[in-house]
């Protein structure tokens with residue numbers, strides 16, 4: 831295991847059930863590792879410290895082939911190690927808590943309530959280490 835911070839390891843961002851199933855080697859480069867580190871140190875570890883609860887990464891880094899396999903958009907920040915999907919495991923209250931905390935306390939590029947056709951929800955957050963963070967929020971679930 832390669833620790834990135836007190837509570838996060840690199841493997842949490844690179845391990846993928848889909849990659850395993852399809853025999854895709856989700857190899858991460860130095861640049862992507864640096865981006866994952868920036869995301870962890872600027873958003874995820876501060877969130878973890880404030881919430882005092884485990885944060886499970888559903889999808890972190892995706893090589894282009896894996897990104898295509900999971901139906902990610904071609905410009906997905908997951909391909910650069912800039913984005914992570916946080917599992918809320920059906921707990922929308924927890925998701926709201928995380929979402930609003932990030933919105934209030936972090937610099938970020940995009941923060942999105944994502945959902946799929948099966949009705950599961952997760953929090954997508956991205957961070958750019960070049961400082962060009964747009965703080966773009968898509969909070970389609972918070973309105974309900």
Ligand SMILES: [Zn+2]
Nearest residue numbers: 913914915954
């Ligand atoms: Zn995502």
